[in-house]
Amino acid sequence: MSTPTIDSVILEAPDATATESFYTTAFGLGDRLRVRTSQAPTTGFRGYVLSLVVAQPGNVDALFNAALDSGATIIKPAKKSFWGYGGVLQAPDGAIWKIATSEKKDSKPVTRDIDSVVVLLGVEDVKATKQFYVGQGLGVAKSFGSKYVEFETGSSAVKLALYTRRAAAKDAGVAPEGTGARRFAISTSGPEFTDPDGLAWEASHIHA
Template identity: 65%
Template structure:
């Protein structure tokens, strides 16, 4: 089963991005950074989600991100499915921070239970078939709207969402051009998917750029 070891974010200012992620989330090896000046505008077609146990943890992470320089796209609030908010890091990456619980069960922590990479795709059937052919097993599928793949032993879960729908969830316009500024580090080899997202063999080193 294909598994994702980490995500590499391409950032314009490596030192500033490293400082932000250390202060905001402290994720360590799951999120890697690489310097890049690749042109990009607007929505980059993906979000990263931090799934946590309770609303207090959502608030703790959102507050830490904003204190470190993030912009609030959607304030943390209750919804039909739970509790969550959306922030945008100074490097442009959009982060959803969410819990399926609507009630706190203990003191607030910044513990992250799961990291989910959501890719915005144009043709769900085509992208789903592409990833199945590359060794990912479907865990959940909701027609043309959403597909979630089994995590395996990887540190990051992959899900597909319609691009316009994902932008709406994130609170931004779906328009965007240029580089995704993202590489998926996995054990599936190197390839580029139908929407232009690049995958590469996961690095053996714990350090890539500033991380």
Template identity: 65%
Template sequence: MASIETVTLEVADPTAADRFHTAAFGLGGQVRLRASEAPTTGFRGFTLSLVVSQPADVDSLVGTAVDAGATTLKPATRSLWGYGGVVQAPDGTIWQVASSSKKDTGPATRRIDEIVLLLGVEDVKASRQFYVDRGLAVAKGFGGKYVEFATGSGPVKLALYKRRALAKVAGVSPDGTGSHRIVIGGGAGPFTDPDGFAWEAASPALTN
């Protein structure tokens, strides 16, 4: 089964971006940084989601992200599916922080249960088949709207969503041009998918 070992964010200032991600989320080697000046404007076509166990953890992570310089795109609030908020890092990456629970069961632990990479694609069915052909197994899907892949023991999960729908969830305009400024490291690579997302062969994750 193909898995995602790392995601690499291409940023103008890796030192500043590392300082943000450490202060905001305490992330380890699953998210890497690489210097890039590749032109990009508007929505870059993806979000990264941090899935946690309860609202207190959402509030804690969103709070430290804002304190570290993030912009609030959607304040943390309850919804039909749970509790969550959306912020944009100074490097432009959009982060969703969410919990399926609407009630706290204890104090915040800031433990991240899952990291999910959501790719906004033009044709979910076509992209789904593209990834299946490269060894990814579908875990769940909702027609041409959403697909989630089974990524085994890999630290990052992958899902596909319609680009416009993902932008709406993130609270931004779907318009955007240029580089996605993200590279996915996994056993299925190297290749570039139909929407221009680049994969490379996985290398061992770094640890702090």
């Protein structure tokens, strides 16, 4: 069985053109992010957080400020913590983004370069969802029991990790409750499937 790849994340918004413009200006993620139109209602936490991992605090601030200048709102201001430096914001389409680094000081010129994009899923049962993804061919890179799992995603443009829904919401600084559409999917070059929490993995060729 081949390892499923995450070729891009798909966000749905009522105004796809405006949403694409925001992300191009704020983050410049290129092919790692796609946007499509959807009017499906959604309220509260959608069960995922998108994380941008960068090299140093100055890069966090550069991306954070670019997003705010483009219309994002702050959920958690960027600041130092025991694990590094980072903050959380909400894009105009409602998606939650965490921008962080494990470094606490700048060691080189500041850029808006993004080292990796990580999908952090908030799931009902971490162990069950972990076993589901292992069954789909994903290897486990890190696992902390029923609390956190990080997968080996090979050559994927985007990485994947699991929290409990409550832990993901707490980390993002929002309430865990939410209803309606997720407005989020994953584009993969592998087989299509839907995970135990209803997240769809869609064939990349239909988005080309």
